Amino acid sequence: MTSNPQRGGRRYSPYAFTEQGVAMLSSVLNSHRAISVNIQIMRAFVQLRETLGANKERTRRFAQLEARLNKKLGEHDEAIAAILSAIRQLMNTPTLKQRGIGFTADIEPKT
DSSP, rough: OOOOGTTTSSSSOSSOOOOOOHHHHHHOOHHHHHHHHHHHHHHHHHHHHHHHHTTTHHHHHHHHHHHHHHHHHHHHHHHHHHHHHHHHHHHSOOOOOOOOSSSOOOOOOOO
């Protein structure tokens, strides 16, 4: 969540540590238990970074799939818009001219 710069920044502490925050915390805390917990947290960050690096190929393929899907959706949207336009044209009833009963001829007078 971003903070409002006009109000002076964040109003509460974040609920998560960054990798650098854990490294700073391990330099401050000096008990055996705190050090072992921080080591485990750092290992989790390293494993997360490796997992994200291994998924680059999957991310690329997912982006390609998403691009193809967006292209197909664009084509389908155009087709749906054409169908709706045709339906609107069919729904508009043409205005009929009122004609008199019987034969009428528009004959121009000869001059």
